[in-house]
């Protein structure tokens with residue numbers, strides 16, 4: 001049984017004056033522990049698709065199943081890492097990362113110790129009593145990842161989590177996130193415009209067409225790239241080959257006025 005299955009997903013947004021079809025007939029599946037990317041031009045419906053998978057939007061047609069059960073509403077089975085960290089500025093880092101557990105009533109001494117240890121593993125020693133504004137953008141994103149992992153979601157949604165960071169921080173974070181998710185054997189979906197990032201981090205890439213988003217092509221990342229770090233992938237001879245093949249498809253897909 002597949003971990004996540006999407007069947008015939010179609011979505012149209014209705015406004016007072018118009019109807020916008022964002023997604024058209026998307027069917028795909030994701031295995032447990034797999035890291036996949038949704039790559040596609042701006043406005044092709046990537047975020048809409050994530051929201052449907054998370055149960056935040058009810059699709060106009062089609063269904064999403066997580067572990068065989070139809071997803072009907074948002075739940076704590078899904079965790080997020082977004083472009084913005086959304087840490088509460090008036091709470092310390094420690095309070096921020098423990099908040100989810102506190103709200104769900106699952107915070108205990110052992111869990112607290114585990115989460116604080118994870119913060120240290122992310123290279124963030126001695127920041128627990130600080131406030132978000134005292135941390136750099138990259139540090140805040142690491143805190144956001146710890147906060148997400150703390151509640152042990154089954155599925156992680158990474159919606160352009162590195163796009164607001166400088167290039168060097170982004171490369172470092174790609175490595176850290178990839179290693180951490182592999183260690184925890186998490187299933188993850190990354191939404192990105194960045195071909196290199198998708199190749200460096202994924203097991204498979206789902207390339208979407210311009211709006212209305214359809215599944216245009218699936219790229220399977222070769223085994224030898226899947227077992228090395230994103231940084232090493234970027235230096236592997238196969239990386240450029242893959243980049244060219246995906247770029248060719250994207251170039252063909254981009255609207256001419258782009």
Ligand SMILES: Nc1ncnc2c1ncn2[C@@H]1O[C@H](COP(=O)(O)OP(=O)(O)OP(=O)(O)O)[C@@H](O)[C@H]1O
Nearest residue numbers: 013015020022041042043044045046047048049211
């Ligand atoms: N609430 C809404 N009402 C009407 N149209 C919407 C709404 N949300 C998104 N859309 C439209 O649906 C299409 C898909 O939007 P979506 O944000 O999912 O695309 P995306 O691929 O994530 O875009 P980007 O890469 O620019 O973030 C776009 O044309 C967008 O304008």
